Amino acid sequence: MTQTTEAPPAAPQPKQRSQTRQVVLMWVVLTILLELFALFVPAHLMGAPASNDMIDIENSMTVFSVTAAPVAALVWAIAIYSLLRWRHRGSGPPDSAGAPIRTNVKVVAVWTAVSSLLCLFLFIWGEVELSAEQSSAAASNGTVIDVTGQQWAWTFSYPGAGGFTSDVLYLPVNKPVTFRVTSEDVVHSFWVVQLGTKIDANPGETTTASVTPDKLGTYAVRCAELCGIYHAYMEAKVHVVSASDFRAWLKSNKAQG
Amino acid sequence: MTDIQATPTAVTPSRPGGLMGRLNIGTGVLGGLILMGIFWLIAYATLSHGPGDTDSFGSDRVICVTMVGWLLGFMIGIGAFNGPVRWLLGKDLATEEHQFLAGKDQGIGRYFRYTTDHKVVGIQYLVLTMTLFFVGGSLAMMIRTDLITPGSHLFGLQTYNAVVGLHGIIMIIATIIMVTGPFGNFIMPIMIGARDMAFPRLNALSLWLIVPAVPVLLSAAFMGGIPTGWTAYAPLSNEAPPGMDAYLMTIITFAISVALSGMNITVTAITMRARGLSVVRLPIFVWGVVTASLLGLVAFPLFMTAQILEGLDRTAGTVFYVAQNGGSVWLYQNLFWLMGHPEVYVILIPGFCAVLELAPVFARKPLFSYRTAVVGIAGIVGLSGLVWAHHMYITGWAPDLGGPFMLTTEMISVPTGLLILVLVGTIWRGNVWTRLPMMAGYAMIWNFIIGGVTGIYLSDIPVDQALNGSLFVTAHFHYTLMGGAFVGGIAGLSYWFPKMTGRMLNEKWGAIGFWTSQAGFQVTFMSLFAIGLAGEPRRVGDFPLTFAAGNTVATIGAYVIMTGMLIYLGTLVWSWKYGEAAPPNPWGAKTLEWQTPTPVPLENFEVLPVVTSDFYGYGEPEPALDPEPVGVPAQPAMAAAVPVPDTVPESVPADAVTSAPVTSAAVAAGETAVPPQVAATGEQEPGEDPAGAGTAKEEEQ
Ligand code: HEM
Ligand SMILES: [Cu+2]
Ligand SMILES: [Cu+2]
Numbered sequence: 001m002t003q004t005t006e007a008p009p010a011a012p013q014p015k016q017r018s019q020t021r022q023v024v025l026m027w028v029v030l031t032i033l034l035e036l037f038a039l040f041v042p043a044h045l046m047g048a049p050a051s052n053d054m055i056d057i058e059n060s061m062t063v064f065s066v067t068a069a070p071v072a073a074l075v076w077a078i079a080i081y082s083l084l085r086w087r088h089r090g091s092g093p094p095d096s097a098g099a100p101i102r103t104n105v106k107v108v109a110v111w112t113a114v115s116s117l118l119c120l121f122l123f124i125w126g127e128v129e130l131s132a133e134q135s136s137a138a139a140s141n142g143t144v145i146d147v148t149g150q151q152w153a154w155t156f157s158y159p160g161a162g163g164f165t166s167d168v169l170y171l172p173v174n175k176p177v178t179f180r181v182t183s184e185d186v187v188h189s190f191w192v193v194q195l196g197t198k199i200d201a202n203p204g205e206t207t208t209a210s211v212t213p214d215k216l217g218t219y220a221v222r223c224a225e226l227c228g229i230y231h232a233y234m235e236a237k238v239h240v241v242s243a244s245d246f247r248a249w250l251k252s253n254k255a256q257g
Numbered sequence: 258m259t260d261i262q263a264t265p266t267a268v269t270p271s272r273p274g275g276l277m278g279r280l281n282i283g284t285g286v287l288g289g290l291i292l293m294g295i296f297w298l299i300a301y302a303t304l305s306h307g308p309g310d311t312d313s314f315g316s317d318r319v320i321c322v323t324m325v326g327w328l329l330g331f332m333i334g335i336g337a338f339n340g341p342v343r344w345l346l347g348k349d350l351a352t353e354e355h356q357f358l359a360g361k362d363q364g365i366g367r368y369f370r371y372t373t374d375h376k377v378v379g380i381q382y383l384v385l386t387m388t389l390f391f392v393g394g395s396l397a398m399m400i401r402t403d404l405i406t407p408g409s410h411l412f413g414l415q416t417y418n419a420v421v422g423l424h425g426i427i428m429i430i431a432t433i434i435m436v437t438g439p440f441g442n443f444i445m446p447i448m449i450g451a452r453d454m455a456f457p458r459l460n461a462l463s464l465w466l467i468v469p470a471v472p473v474l475l476s477a478a479f480m481g482g483i484p485t486g487w488t489a490y491a492p493l494s495n496e497a498p499p500g501m502d503a504y505l506m507t508i509i510t511f512a513i514s515v516a517l518s519g520m521n522i523t524v525t526a527i528t529m530r531a532r533g534l535s536v537v538r539l540p541i542f543v544w545g546v547v548t549a550s551l552l553g554l555v556a557f558p559l560f561m562t563a564q565i566l567e568g569l570d571r572t573a574g575t576v577f578y579v580a581q582n583g584g585s586v587w588l589y590q591n592l593f594w595l596m597g598h599p600e601v602y603v604i605l606i607p608g609f610c611a612v613l614e615l616a617p618v619f620a621r622k623p624l625f626s627y628r629t630a631v632v633g634i635a636g637i638v639g640l641s642g643l644v645w646a647h648h649m650y651i652t653g654w655a656p657d658l659g660g661p662f663m664l665t666t667e668m669i670s671v672p673t674g675l676l677i678l679v680l681v682g683t684i685w686r687g688n689v690w691t692r693l694p695m696m697a698g699y700a701m702i703w704n705f706i707i708g709g710v711t712g713i714y715l716s717d718i719p720v721d722q723a724l725n726g727s728l729f730v731t732a733h734f735h736y737t738l739m740g741g742a743f744v745g746g747i748a749g750l751s752y753w754f755p756k757m758t759g760r761m762l763n764e765k766w767g768a769i770g771f772w773t774s775q776a777g778f779q780v781t782f783m784s785l786f787a788i789g790l791a792g793e794p795r796r797v798g799d800f801p802l803t804f805a806a807g808n809t810v811a812t813i814g815a816y817v818i819m820t821g822m823l824i825y826l827g828t829l830v831w832s833w834k835y836g837e838a839a840p841p842n843p844w845g846a847k848t849l850e851w852q853t854p855t856p857v858p859l860e861n862f863e864v865l866p867v868v869t870s871d872f873y874g875y876g877e878p879e880p881a882l883d884p885e886p887v888g889v890p891a892q893p894a895m896a897a898a899v900p901v902p903d904t905v906p907e908s909v910p911a912d913a914v915t916s917a918p919v920t921s922a923a924v925a926a927g928e929t930a931v932p933p934q935v936a937a938t939g940e941q942e943p944g945e946d947p948a949g950a951g952t953a954k955e956e957e958q
Binding site for chain 2: 016019042045046047053054056057060061064065068071072075076078079082083086087088093094096097098099100101102103104107108111112115116118119122123125126127129130133181185186187189191193194196197198199200202203204205207208220222223224225226227228229230231232233
């Protein structure tokens with residue numbers, strides 16, 4: 001990166017500067033458009049969150065999109081600009097060369113520094129979110145639910161309430177729950193879409209995941225790991241209900257069991 | 258030592274090559290079928306417990322042994338073992354036999370033999386790759402057609418799963434060989450000024466190992482398919498039908514091939530470079546091919562190990578992956594992804610570097626910051642071995658390692674970003690010639706940015722919790738693999754097509770096909786992003802109504818992709834046969850492969866070139882010639898031949914700059930100088946081209 005060959009300094013300087021200005025302008029415009037996209041589209045596509053974790057996830061999506069937008073915009077702006085302005089017109093090969101720039105130490109240094117900083121930011125952001133998730137999981141002594149995957153159904157059991165089993169999941173709103181997940185045959189993955197909870201169900205192992213649902217409603221459990229022919233239909237319903245409804249449901253099940 | 262005696266007797270003038278002369282793909286198939294039959298009989302008699310036996314291992318044993326018979330018989334039949342056997346008998350090959358093996362004077366037949374010439378191997382790889390893409394693409398269309406509306410079952414769910422797995426593994430194999438196979442073999446040795454690869458017979462071996470493995474893989478379709486996805490996670494794979502045996506036999510064979518070709522390419526680039534071609538002058542494409550090959554060499558034995566253990570679980574009753582008996586499903590996943598993540602860079606780096614190689618040619622500028630590019634490649638290769646568990650964030654394996662793996666994964670974006678900087682810097686203030694290879698490079702930038710940014714989401718553990726196992730992942734890796742690497746491969750193919758086939762690729766129809774497929778690609782995989790975010794899992798043969806619109810749009814896009822790819826493929830085939838004849842250097846490039854005549858003569862160079870500068874000096878004053886080296890008359894100085902006065906302004910007349918190497922190449926080949934306008938116009942008929950004409954007859958039939 002030593003042999004900085006600058007362009008011949010004669011004529012092109014003012015033209016060059018105005019071109020750079022145009023690229024920057026294009027970059028700014030593209031960035032604004034992409035930022036609008038980043039702010040509204042990805043999180044929106046993920047649907048309304050129903051837990052603190054899912055809120056964090058959607059925020060992270062937005063933050064990462066907002067961070068990435070200027071980078072993508074810069075690359076695309078230069079690419080598009082080069083097609084508009086630095087394009088060789090005519091059918092034959094170009095009759096002149098472009099600027100013989102071998103390298104530009106400043107550009108490389110700035111690019112490396114900025115991308116490293118962005119990377120560091122991503123990592124720190126992720127770590128903070130992760131430890132928040134983990135500490136809330138550790139602090140929670142909420143409802144424990146045993147989740148068992150098998151080809152091709154989910155079974156939920158409530159050890160705190162006599163250990164009855166159910167094929168629908170009832171969760172109390174605003175109370176932490178901990179899932180203890182395992183499988184009877186192959187690998188499945190326990191996914192409650194709107195809660196942002198996902199953990200593999202492995203044969204011979206028990207994995208755990210915690211979450212605090214914070215919105216009443218009916219959601220979907222899906223299987224997120226190919227587990228055989230009916231993988232697509234390995235679904236279950238999740239009802240997030242008020243504390244009193246939850247107690248009532250537990251009681252009616254205990255009575256039956 | 259013994260070859261001195263063997264030489265005179267081994268050669269009969271009428272049929273050089275002796276037995277070799279009679280062997281080709283036909284005898285390979287014959288040998289394969291015979292040995293397959295024999296192995297089947299033996300296995301059936303001894304290993305299975307006869308009809309009606311309840312031991313489920315029996316049939317898998319018989320099938321595996323039968324497949325080994327086929328593979329071995331094919332290799333014997335095509336003559337893969339002739340060389341080693343003769344060597345063991347103390348009979349080395351005579352020069353005529355070497356030339357016969359290299360395909361000298363054998364016309365089209367040499368493409369169907371165990372030919373050692375790297376250019377023949379390159380073309381064989383190209384055809385093989387295109388065939389695989391055709392099959393894999395057809396399977397993709399089956400997937401998308403089946404998913405056009407909820408509940409629309411063209412074929413059952415079992416078949417659906419089988420097709421997804423087959424599509425996945427075929428495409429993975431095809432993309433792994435798509436650049437290092439055709440261009441790493443045909444182009445790379447010429448690029449470094451070598452006459453062939455370091456181990457020509459190993460080269461043929463690495464190709465011909467894949468050929469018989471393809472029918473093995475496809476046979477899975479008739480034995481229950483690969484209903485586990487291409488990742489073949491245990492223990493689902495333990496209970497899968499015999500199609501799984503086909504999968505693991507293919508992987509084992511393919512892994513040997515990848516390791517062999519990785520070793521061969523690496524040794525070639527290290528030991529066979531032309532004089533003066535120091536490491537810092539190497540074309541960046543060579544860096545890409547070599548590092549990717551090295552990475553494959555390290556990664557694929559792990560894949561092989563994983564599948565051997567799986568094979569033992571399936572046939573011998575071992576329990577490596579059976580958790581109930583003390584095995585571990587995470588063992589398989591670790592082995593798989595230890596291969597699996599390096600593998601995505603084995604796919605990506607060569608395609609990306611093909612674009613980095615051609616960007617300076619079409620922008621008429623030096624590659625921006627060569628050293629940054631090398632550092633970027635090295636950084637990716639180094640880090641790629643340390644990130645595998647980002648595929649296992651939500652498996653529950655080693656939660657404490659989540660942070661470190663998140664860090665290494667996100668760190669990879671820095672060297673990857675450097676490669677993007679190099680590409681963008683090369684375009685900056687270029688004089689961009691917007692032919693198809695370059696435009697494919699632009700498409701690659703677009704797609705790869707999207708693939709890269711979505712990769713950042715997936716590298717974050719909390720976000721991956723929502724996205725892992727969803728169609729978002731499918732869309733992400735199609736943007737990187739198909740939109741990035743595959744499009745880079747198309748750029749490379751469009752770029753080197755004239756050198757490899759002697760014909761120009763029809764620009765208009767090639768572009769129509771390419772851009773059509775690109776438009777469809779955006780539609781299909783943008784919809785998959787959307788429905789993936791909304792919560793549709795991947796690998797599902799049916800879906801709830803909420804995802805209906807996205808799926809229908811994705812399928813419509815898929816038909817657009819298919820239309821475009823068929824047009825591109827048709828253009829390719831048509832141009833190969835009827836296209837305009839290509840001049841030796843239609844793009845005015847400076848690298849060595851363009852300084853040879855087209856078609857490239859058997860020995861590539863009559864006089865080996867001496868390199869005095871790197872190959873990116875577009876628009877720069879040419880450095881002075883080296884003093885005449887001793888011994889060889891008119892030693893050409895590649896990439897820096899015609900001295901230009903120091904005061905040349907930015908716009909040097911074209912023929913002074915771009916055609917300079919052509920002149921020296923003609924000297925290199927011992928021919929009279931080519932008129933400079935050959936390179937400048939790109940429209941010369943080869944008949945009028947003194948450099949190409951002499952060798953054309955020798956090469957083509
Ligand atoms: C170079 C091109 C391509 C590559 C490398 C590639 C690779 C892959 C891989 C590795 C898988 C994963 C299979 C699995 O889950 O086990 C896959 C799945 C799939 N591919 Fe492709 N593919 C390519 C082209 C295409 C095209 C052109 C289409 C659409 C027309 C397509 C549609 C799909 C679909 C729908 C799936 C299934 C997604 C899922 O349910 O997980 N692919 N592909
Ligand atoms: Cu499943
Ligand atoms: Cu990975």
